Amino acid sequence: MLCIVSCCESDHPPPPVPDPAEKWEVQLRKGSLELAILAALWSGPLYGLEILRNLESGSDLVVVEGTVYPLLTRLRTLGLVDSEWVESDSGHPRKYYRLTDAGRSRALAMTRIWARFSASMSSLLAPLHTADSAVPAISRQPVVTEKP
Numbered sequence: 001m002l003c004i005v006s007c008c009e010s011d012h013p014p015p016p017v018p019d020p021a022e023k024w025e026v027q028l029r030k031g032s033l034e035l036a037i038l039a040a041l042w043s044g045p046l047y048g049l050e051i052l053r054n055l056e057s058g059s060d061l062v063v064v065e066g067t068v069y070p071l072l073t074r075l076r077t078l079g080l081v082d083s084e085w086v087e088s089d090s091g092h093p094r095k096y097y098r099l100t101d102a103g104r105s106r107a108l109a110m111t112r113i114w115a116r117f118s119a120s121m122s123s124l125l126a127p128l129h130t131a132d133s134a135v136p137a138i139s140r141q142p143v144v145t146e147k148p
Contacts, residue, residue, distance in 0.1 A: 029061055035114060036061055037071060038099065038107035041081065045098040048072070072097055080106050 040046060040054040052068060055061045075081045080103035085093045099107065 032114075033061070033063065033067070033071060034075070035107070035110045037068070037075065038080065038103060038110065041097060041099045041103070042107060045096040047086075047094040047096050051097065075103070079103075 036055055036059060037051060040051050040058070046054065048065065048069060051072075052063055052065065055063050055068075072081060072083070076083055076097075079100055081097045082100055083095050083097045086096050088094050
């Protein structure tokens with residue numbers, strides 16, 4: 001068996017090394033997506049595209065359909081949301097999602113946990129805010145959350 005290893009330069013550049021801060025931010029956003037969807041549905045039923053738009057307009061979350069629909073299916077399986085097909089004026093039916101009573105309870109519980117966690121983190125991070133003025137600002141580009 002003959003094995004030849006090329007030591008010549010490849011036509012393809014090496015893949016970019018992800019910035020650890022960006023990777024961490026993506027994971028943080030993924031972890032908060034369930035709460036964000038429950039919050040988007042708090043005011044009433046929405047169909048999938050409305051949920052995506054709500055997440056984009058109400059937060060820095062930029063979520064792709066391939067992430068939201070499996071999560072909505074999981075939330076439905078857990079009994080946190082219900083769904084129903086409704087005929088639309090445009091002629092094709094849309095699947096609307098709404099919170100169940102269990103979903104409303106879960107959203108409230110998650111909100112309490114989020115509030116406690118974010119308050120404690122804000123307290124812990126307070127000294128860094130003064131140090132932050134000496135560090136260049138990190139751009140606040142929306143991060144696309146991909147399928148978990």
